[in-house]
Amino acid sequence: MAKITFDGIEIEVPDGTTILNAARQIGGNIVPPAMCYYTPIKGTGGKCRACLVKVAAGSAKDPRPMPKLVPSCITTVQDGMVVENTVNQQVMDVRKGIVEMLLINHPLDCPVCDQAGECDLQNFAFEHGVATTRYEEERRTFEKIDIGPYIQLHMTRCILCYRCVYTADQLTERRVHGVLGRGDAAEIGTYIDNIIDQDFSGNVIDVCPVGALTDKTFRFKQRVWFTKPVNAHRNCENPKCSGNVVLWYKGKDVLRVTARKDEYGEVKEWICNTCRFEKKETSDWTIEGPSHIQRTSVISANHYELPVMNPQVIADLPESSVRDLENNPPLKLGR
Amino acid sequence: MGRKLLTEHINVPGIDTFEVYRKHGGYRSVEKALKTMTPDEVVEEVKKSGLRGRGGAGFPTGMKWSFLAKPEGVPRHLVCNADESEPGTFKDRHLMSKLPHLLIEGMITSSYALGANTSYIYIRGELLYVLRILEKAIAEAYANGFLGKNILGSGYDLDLHVHPGGGAYICGEETALLESLEGKRGNPRNKPPFPAVQGLYARPTVVNNVESIAAVVPIVNDGGEEYAKLGVGKSTGTKLISACGHLNKPGIYEIELGVPVEEFIYSDEYCGGIWKGRDLKAVVAGGSSVPILPKELILKTAAGENRLMTYESLSDGGFVTGTMLGSGGFIAMDETTCIVRNTWSFSRFYHHESCGQCSPCREGTGWLEKVLHRLEHGHGHMHDIDLLVSVAKQIEGNTICPLGEAAAWPVAAAVRHFRHEFEWHVTNPAEATRPGAYYSSKAAVAV
Ligand SMILES: Cc1cc2nc3c(=O)[nH]c(=O)nc-3n(C[C@H](O)[C@H](O)[C@H](O)COP(=O)(O)O)c2cc1C
Ligand code: SF4
Ligand code: FES
Numbered sequence: 001m002a003k004i005t006f007d008g009i010e011i012e013v014p015d016g017t018t019i020l021n022a023a024r025q026i027g028g029n030i031v032p033p034a035m036c037y038y039t040p041i042k043g044t045g046g047k048c049r050a051c052l053v054k055v056a057a058g059s060a061k062d063p064r065p066m067p068k069l070v071p072s073c074i075t076t077v078q079d080g081m082v083v084e085n086t087v088n089q090q091v092m093d094v095r096k097g098i099v100e101m102l103l104i105n106h107p108l109d110c111p112v113c114d115q116a117g118e119c120d121l122q123n124f125a126f127e128h129g130v131a132t133t134r135y136e137e138e139r140r141t142f143e144k145i146d147i148g149p150y151i152q153l154h155m156t157r158c159i160l161c162y163r164c165v166y167t168a169d170q171l172t173e174r175r176v177h178g179v180l181g182r183g184d185a186a187e188i189g190t191y192i193d194n195i196i197d198q199d200f201s202g203n204v205i206d207v208c209p210v211g212a213l214t215d216k217t218f219r220f221k222q223r224v225w226f227t228k229p230v231n232a233h234r235n236c237e238n239p240k241c242s243g244n245v246v247l248w249y250k251g252k253d254v255l256r257v258t259a260r261k262d263e264y265g266e267v268k269e270w271i272c273n274t275c276r277f278e279k280k281e282t283s284d285w286t287i288e289g290p291s292h293i294q295r296t297s298v299i300s301a302n303h304y305e306l307p308v309m310n311p312q313v314i315a316d317l318p319e320s321s322v323r324d325l326e327n328n329p330p331l332k333l334g335r
Numbered sequence: 336m337g338r339k340l341l342t343e344h345i346n347v348p349g350i351d352t353f354e355v356y357r358k359h360g361g362y363r364s365v366e367k368a369l370k371t372m373t374p375d376e377v378v379e380e381v382k383k384s385g386l387r388g389r390g391g392a393g394f395p396t397g398m399k400w401s402f403l404a405k406p407e408g409v410p411r412h413l414v415c416n417a418d419e420s421e422p423g424t425f426k427d428r429h430l431m432s433k434l435p436h437l438l439i440e441g442m443i444t445s446s447y448a449l450g451a452n453t454s455y456i457y458i459r460g461e462l463l464y465v466l467r468i469l470e471k472a473i474a475e476a477y478a479n480g481f482l483g484k485n486i487l488g489s490g491y492d493l494d495l496h497v498h499p500g501g502g503a504y505i506c507g508e509e510t511a512l513l514e515s516l517e518g519k520r521g522n523p524r525n526k527p528p529f530p531a532v533q534g535l536y537a538r539p540t541v542v543n544n545v546e547s548i549a550a551v552v553p554i555v556n557d558g559g560e561e562y563a564k565l566g567v568g569k570s571t572g573t574k575l576i577s578a579c580g581h582l583n584k585p586g587i588y589e590i591e592l593g594v595p596v597e598e599f600i601y602s603d604e605y606c607g608g609i610w611k612g613r614d615l616k617a618v619v620a621g622g623s624s625v626p627i628l629p630k631e632l633i634l635k636t637a638a639g640e641n642r643l644m645t646y647e648s649l650s651d652g653g654f655v656t657g658t659m660l661g662s663g664g665f666i667a668m669d670e671t672t673c674i675v676r677n678t679w680s681f682s683r684f685y686h687h688e689s690c691g692q693c694s695p696c697r698e699g700t701g702w703l704e705k706v707l708h709r710l711e712h713g714h715g716h717m718h719d720i721d722l723l724v725s726v727a728k729q730i731e732g733n734t735i736c737p738l739g740e741a742a743a744w745p746v747a748a749a750v751r752h753f754r755h756e757f758e759w760h761v762t763n764p765a766e767a768t769r770p771g772a773y774y775s776s777k778a779a780v781a782v
Binding site: 045046047048049050052068069071074094097098100101102104105134135137138140159160162179181182183184185186 | 503505520525686687688689690691692693694695697698699700701702705706709722725729732733734735
C-alpha cells in the first residue's frame with residue numbers, strides 16, 4: 001500500500017495504482033479530467049495531457065518535486081507522494097491551455113452533433129476553458145466516412161485520443177494500426193474500417209469522448225437531453241456480450257442502445273452489435289428501471305449535481321480540513 | 336590545429352573498405368576490448384572519458400551505460416541512432432558514408448561493453464546510399480570474423496543489423512525509434528519506463544548517436560583519460576560540427592571542444608568568415624531546435640566572456656541569453672536574412688513532423704506555423720507576436736517527447752531577440768513582403 005496526499009487529502013491505495021485512479025477513489029471535483037485514458041482499455045492514456053498534475057514530492061524516500069507536470073493517468077503512486085491538482089495554479093493554467101489546444105481545430109458544431117450533451121470535450125471546456133478564442137486560422141477538416149452500415153467517422157471532430165484504436169485492437173484481437181498521417185493531419189485509418197464486420201465494433205462509439213464516432217441508427221434522431229435513459233438487459237446469445245445496456249427512450253420508442261458507463265464515462269461491460277443496433281423494441285429487453293443521470297448530463301436540465309467526495313475519505317479527514325473543503329470547494333463548476 | 340580523433344583518415348582513398356581501414360589501425364579497439372578488457376572495464380573507460388551524447392541532449396554516455404538494467408536471462412540491445420534529420424545537422428551521414436567501418440567498430444566494442452548480442456543501426460530512410468555502404472561494410476566485417484559467432488576467438492557473439500526508417504524526423508526520438516524498429520508506428524513512448532529498463536521489445540536497451548558510438552573507438556584505443564585531456568571542463572574530446580548557412584567555407588569540421596565561437600566562424604582553419612564580406616546577424620548553434628542567438632550574444636556571453644564551442648559556454652545564460660550545443664548543426668545567417676521567414680520555415684518543419692499524439696504539440700505546432708505564415712506574408716497583427724510566445728509556452732514542458740520543445744524554443748527565442756523584425760513585418764507589410772526583403776538596423780529595409 002502507498003499513502004499519498006492529493007490536494008491536501010490523504011489516501012492509502014494499493015501499490016501500482018495511478019495517481020488518477022487514486023484521486024477517483026477520493027472522488028469529487030479534485031479528480032483530474034481525462035480525455036484519452038480509459039481504465040478498461042490497455043495502453044490508453046498519456047496523450048491528451050488534460051490530466052497533468054504537479055508532483056510536489058516524489059516519494060517518502062526521494063521527496064524532490066518532479067521537474068515537469070506529469071500525466072496522472074499513467075503515473076503510478078509512490079509512498080509519500082504529494083500531488084497538487086486544483087490547488088496548483090500552474091496546473092490550472094496548463095489545463096486551460098490544453099482546452100484551448102483541443103478546441104482550435106475542433107469544428108464546434110455542437111448544435112448539429114449527436115454527442116452534444118454527453119460530450120467529454122464539452123464538459124472539459126465548460127469546466128476548464130475560457131469563453132473566447134485566440135485562434136484566427138483556418139481549421140483542419142476531413143470528409144466524413146461511413147465505416148460499415150452502423151458507424152460514421154467524423155474525423156474533423158476527433159481529438160486523437162487513440163481510444164477507439166486500442167478498443168478495436170483489444171476487443172477484436174488484431175494488431176495496432178489505426179492512425180494514418182502525422183501531426184494535425186493524422187487521422188483514424190483503415191484498420192477501423194476493417195473491423196466493422198466484427199461483433200464488438202460498436203463499442204468504439206461509446207469510448208469516443210467526442211462526436212467523431214457516431215451511431216448511424218441514431219443519427220439526428222433526437223437531442224440526447226430529450227431522451228430518457230433506462231437500464232435494461234437481455235440474455236444475449238453472444239457469450240462475450242454482457243447484455244447489460246441503457247435504452248434511450250423518446251416516448252415509447254427506443255431510439256438508441258448503449259453500454260452502461262460509470263461516472264467517469266467508462267464502459268465496464270461491453271455489448272455486441274446485435275444488442276446495440278438491432279434490438280430496438282421494448283419487448284427485446286427486461287427493463288430494470290431509470291438510469292442514474294450523470295452529474296454533467298444536460299438531461300438534468302440545469303440541476304447539476306455537485307461532484308461528491310467519497311464519504312469514507314471525508315470521514316477520515318480532520319475536522320478542520322472538512323470545513324475548509326466545504327467553504328472553499330477546490331474548483332467551482334463553470335467558473 | 337586541433338587533433339582529429341574520428342576523421343583523421345577520412346580522406347584516405349579506399350578507407351571505406353575493410354582492408355584499407357584495417358591498415359590504418361582499424362578494429363584495434365575491438366581486439367583490445369575483447370582480448371584484454373572485461374565489459375565493465377570498457378564502460379569504466381567511457382565514464383572516465385567524460386564523453387557526452389552527441390545526439391543533442393549531451394547526456395554522459397558512460398553514465399547512460401551504467402544505468403542499463405541487467406536482469407538475468409533477458410537479452411539487452413544497443414541501438415545506434417542514425418536517423419539524423421534535424422535541419423542543419425548533417426555530420427552522421429558524412430561519417431557513415433566515408434568511414435562505415437568506424438561506426439561498425441564502435442558498435443562492436445560498445446555492444447561488448449553492454450553485453451548485447453544483437454545490435455541495430457537505425458538509419459534515416461532517405462539515406463539509402465549510406466545504408467548500402469554500411470551493409471557492404473558489415474558484410475566485410477562478418478567475412479573477417481569481426482561480427483558473427485565467437486568474434487576473434489573470444490567467445491563473444493554479435494549480430495549487427497541496419498534498419499532504414501520511413502522518413503519521419505520523430506523517429507530520431509529514441510523511444511519513437513524503438514517503436515519504429517519494432518515495426519510499429521513511430522510514436523514516442525511516455526517515460527518512464529526508460530529504454531535502459533524497457534527498450535526494444537521491452538528489453539533493456541541503450542540508444543546512442545552515431546558520433547557517440549564512433550567516439551568509443553579512440554576512447555578504448557587511447558584510454559578514457561587521454562580522451563578527457565582534450566576539450567574544456569565537462570566538454571571533453573572532439574565534436575563534429577556541421578556548419579552551414581552564409582559562411583565562406585561551410586562543411587563538416589571535427590573540432591576540439593573549447594574552440595571560441597568567433598574563431599570557428601572567422602578563422603581560415605574553420606569557416607573562414609561570413610560570405611560576400613557581409614556582417615553576421617544570427618546563429619543557430621546546435622541544429623534547428625535550439626534557440627537562435629544574435630551576433631552579440633553568440634560571440635560573447637551576456638557577462639562579456641568569449642563564447643566557446645562547449646556544452647557549458649553555449650548554454651551560459653540559460654535561454655534568456657544563451658542556447659545549446661545540441662547536435663552540432665551550426666547555421667550562420669548574414670545580415671540579409673529575414674528572421675521571421677527563417678522562423679516560419681523552421682516552424683513549418685515541426686508542424687510537418689509532429690507525430691500528433693499529444694494535443695499541445697499536435698495543435699500547437701500548426702498554430703505557430705500558421706501565425707508565422709501570416710506575419711511573414713504581411714497579414715500579421717501586433718498581438719500575434721505575444722500570441723506566439725504564449726502558444727510556445729503552452730507547448731513547452733507539457734508534451735510526451737521533446738519535439739514539442741524543439742518546436743517552441745526557436746520561436747520563443749526569435750521573438751525574444753528579434754522582436755523588432757516581427758514588429759516591422761506588422762507595421763510595414765508592403766515592404767516586408769517584397770521578394771528578398773529583410774530587416775536591417777542600418778537601413779530600415781534593403782532588397
Ligand atoms: C524529435 C527528436 C529527434 C531526434 N533526432 C535524433 C537524431 O536524428 N539522431 C540522434 O542521434 N538523436 C536524436 N534525438 C535524440 C535522441 O532522442 C537521443 O537522445 C539520442 O539518440 C541519444 O544518443 P546520445 O546519448 O548518444 O546523444 C532526437 C530527439 C528528439 C526529441
Ligand atoms: S511532443 Fe509532438 S512529436 Fe512528441 S509525442 Fe507529442 S505530438 Fe508526438
Ligand atoms: S487522460 Fe491522462 S493524458 Fe489523457
